[in-house]
Amino acid sequence: MKTLKELSDELKRNNIRLTHQRLKVLEYLSNSKTHPTVEEIYSALKKEVPSLSKTTIYNTLNYLSELNLIKALTIDENEAHFDADTHTHGHFKCSACGKIYDFDINIDSFDTEHLNNFEINEKIVYFKGICPRCLSNINIE
Amino acid sequence: MKTLKELSDELKRNNIRLTHQRLKVLEYLSNSKTHPTVEEIYSALKKEVPSLSKTTIYNTLNYLSELNLIKALTIDENEAHFDADTHTHGHFKCSACGKIYDFDINIDSFDTEHLNNFEINEKIVYFKGICPRCLSNINIE
């Protein structure tokens, strides 16, 4: 998980101004462990920054993604989720509750001999299924 | 890659009627190795079946996905791609040309001790980068 300072410094380094709005988005994301969507970030920050526009959030997140400071997750079919943790790890999405979990996985141990002539820039691992919490709820019913 | 017969039989078994339109979609997908989108399937089949509607293609593909006879790929941010090959394998998307390649990978060898209490139903691996063809084109320029 990236700290607010790391994100801010990196933006400065890329000549991207650290505005109040951007700082709020960075702060929210770097403190979050739930892989929030734009909508979630928006409704959370709207209280503190009433003038905030969704476009600003999209802009900020897109900048950060381009700079590889955050990751956009496409594990959810209809909405992007964002993750301030860019160290390679897996994501598990529960089909019942929709929650997205992190899990450690040694992606670089994959045998990828078939991709010898490919330049690999990103390795993504998504698992889907039912989380323990939902499994126990099903058993109760 | 699923044969047309396998797909047809499985649909019959699930009491889904094998209409002319559905057979065409199944046939196209089972012969395809390029992970086509709905748009591609539509424009290819429209010539043969002029009355064909996009909704029918969505319906058919959704049925097949629910029955786990095909896989919907979300490696592309803005459009779903479909794959008649359901044996677990990885997908590599070239960021330059957009082409999606298959590659073999032993996903079950992953160490997933952190997910001991999770019910895992699907394992997805996406790699992104530049394919050999585009790499050599860049070198020429």
Place this chain on the structure above:
DNA sequence: TTTCCTCTTTGTAATGGTTACAAGTTATTA
């Protein structure tokens, strides 16, 4: 064949996440 019922197809409209754009605002530099 005829009737009935159900499933399917089709076109259009609606949905919803995301992006484009223009106008106004803010920051930076000189």
Place this chain on the structure above:
DNA sequence: TAATAACTTGTAACCATTACAAAGAGGAAA
């Protein structure tokens, strides 16, 4: 302070996908 560039905002456009209703097609039973 003025000038320039970057940023924010709201609205409108975009586009893949889904919802829906009406028309069409197929199978079962008589």
